[in-house]
Amino acid sequence: MTLKQTYILGIESSCDDTAAAIINNGVILSNVVATQRIHEEYGGVVPELASRAHQQNIVPVVQLALQKANIDKNQLNAIAFTRGPGLMGSLLVGTSFSKSLAMGLGIPLIDVNHMQAHILAHFIKSEAHSTPNFPFLALTISGGHTQIVNVSSYFEMEIIGQTIDDAVGEAFDKSAKLMGLPYPGGPLIDKYAQLGNPKAFKFPKPKVSPLDFSFSGLKTAVLYFVQRNTKDNPDFVSENLNDICASLQFTIVDYLMDKLKNAVKQTGIKEVAIGGGVSANSGIRNALLAAEKNLGWKVHIPKFEYCTDNAAMIAIVGELKYKEQKFATNDVVAKARMKF
């Protein structure tokens, strides 16, 4: 028996990436992302500029996704879009566009939770990564999120730990800014960290409940550290950049691993899947691979293009929901804050 072919368009516009992807029976046919460079000048995402850029990008990005997948829009079976959480002005662009296109084509509309999508990205069929077995723990780490989630099935997820202030990506980016590095500084800290001594300097690990995170204290500690040391030597940061980055990264990774170990202990679940832009970090990757070797964990790391904000993850959730006929109604609205 031949499998029925379904083509689902996924659209993501929750922050500063305008993205569209086409999925066909678990396989991604195209995955297009227009990253907005405009925010680099400001050292962070400017919501007003983000929504304008989404409006400019969304039609060309969707057209390119269809073209790369080599299908016509009339072949689409459904449209899945990010409903939230995210920046309201950004979400409104993707939501309104998706509603109109679904209505025009007369096909179902599927609303997707962005955080759930980061986790379900692991179920995209790819030779490059393994698929987790339920139940598993998901660690979602990015510029907007830091969460530990207990995942029982595709649509049963419970947040068991999260940040009480900044996200881990923000901790990387804000610390980098204090050291005079351009935005986003996370990848640069990672690059320099690999050349430095992780024990050269000591940074504090903020104390909160066992599964939760706090990063605002670390940012302040970096600020004082830079102020204190540049008083006598204005070149202190550039002279010690590799060691500062290595020490800071060591602290952050150790902190993430402490929390993950607590979660494994508390739940008894040793299967761990990571997602979000910070999962590109070499320190966290190495620490997880070491835990796989030494602690008997099973670790899943998706392809990087499915880790950062992307529409392939929206498309896979769209496909999973399509199979269960979980459709949105035409009066669905974007939501800036959203639980699972």
Ligand code: KG4
């Ligand atoms: O998932 P993402 O593309 O967007 C959201 O924030 O949702 O994640 C971007 C974040 C930024 O904070 C960036 O600095 C961080 O991921 N990041 C890294 C690395 N690559 C990206 N942080 C540390 N090390 C990296 N290699």
Ligand code: ZN
């Ligand atoms: Zn995200």
